[in-house]
Amino acid sequence: MTKFSHLGRQYWPTLVLFAFLLASWQAAVSFGGIREYLLPAPLSVWNALWHGDTSWGQHIWATTFEIIGAFFLAAGVGVALGVAIAWSPLLANALVPFLVFVNTLPKVAIAPLFLTWMGYGIFPNMLMGALIGFFPVVINTAVGLSQVEADMLDLGRVFNAPKWKIFVKIRIPNALPYILSALKITATAAVVGAIVGEFVASQRGLGYVIVTTQSSMNTSVAFAALIWISAVGLALYGAVVLVAHLWAPWAEGID
């Protein structure tokens, strides 16, 4: 209860500013003669959001599915590669230069290739999101697995614990906050990747909606799509933060 009133006290200036900006925007469009296809008024966006002819459900669903898929793909592959790197110096030597190279590629430029290879569909877009989002997970996993106090590792050796046990009981929990912290970046990257994928080639999704509105000059629908994208992105980000809080409460303040 007090927590919420505290939040209210902290954020009321934000809310006031937001309301003011919305009102000015609406006024500028209504009375300032700005054309709706350039900058739709907030009320038109609101209408497009709820009452337009766009069947939002299928688009939101397609994009959300891509984003979540991209997120878990990036998380899974990222953690696996991070573990491989931390586990074996040989694998580290083999993988790291390669991964660094992949990371320096402008991933967006690969999107058309995905179209060539995989055609239209949800999967290439998912893959694009994963490609953009996996690298921080690899790095943070590897770092978190290695940044264990030397004394702690000595303690493991004192009890003659096998390497896998040190991994499971000490290194992996130690890496968890690092991984969760990277996953916040991945959550954002997954959204970018999915939308970019849809821009290049798709028949469904919020990115597709934005592209189609360009030709129809239906800019208010593009704005509405943007709002849906932010909503999905924020929900995913919030979920990651919440999971991090519940799963690794000891790590508060690491990132």
Added chain:
Amino acid sequence: MTSRLIDLDKVGMIYEAASGPVEALAGISLSVEPGEFVSLVGPSGCGKSTLLRIVAGLRPATAGTITVAGREVTQPIPDIGMVFQAPILLKWRTILENVLLPAELAGKDPGALRKRAFDLLEMAGLHGFADKLPRELSGGMQQRASLCRALLLDPPLLLMDEPFGALDAMTRDDMALELLRIWGERDLAREARKTVLFVTHSIPEAVFLSDRVVVMSPRPGRIAADLRIDLPRPRTVELRASEAFGRLNLEIFRTLTGRAVGATSS
């Protein structure tokens, strides 16, 4: 006939550092009997931690031989308890889970040791804290928890590296008494007690706890003196005010600072 648990013969250690070789220890010969409480004092950087790690088999020495319980040490030795300067508790585990960690690492059934873990926590004054996370405890309490962890598997040999170094003076004196109680000063025969190798830079702490105080010289660490502490046991708070206690303190202080020829008693 003297039985020996730890036997170091001309042990030397040279680290290969980036800036060149660092000679940390030279010609360390030392033996410790079972049940003995031996402290190592010496200036910082003289190789005390190195020596402890070598005894534990965590680092190989570059010269000499190390024998523990009749076996030459070439790898981490079993059945020891190790306490470091920092508590190094796993911050995601409760205090109880931290104390039980050695069982899990050593492949023993932690369930069977729960009762013992609780008893140790009780004895260390932490009975209400079993389910707390380390960050909810003060530094002194965390260090007591790490002592419980070291004692879980009832090791006959305890290696302690400045375990009370981070504590304030009062907590520190309390912990010293606590340690002697756990060691069985009052209720165990000498042979039944654990052998303790205790590193400290506090002379009074070394005198208060030990049967013997080994004084080390600055780098490379050599043994400058090996003094028997013939103060009566059980040691009490009053002992700290006694003349004999003061004299031993002074003697060690002089050996350490080189202001007089150190008297060796062995």
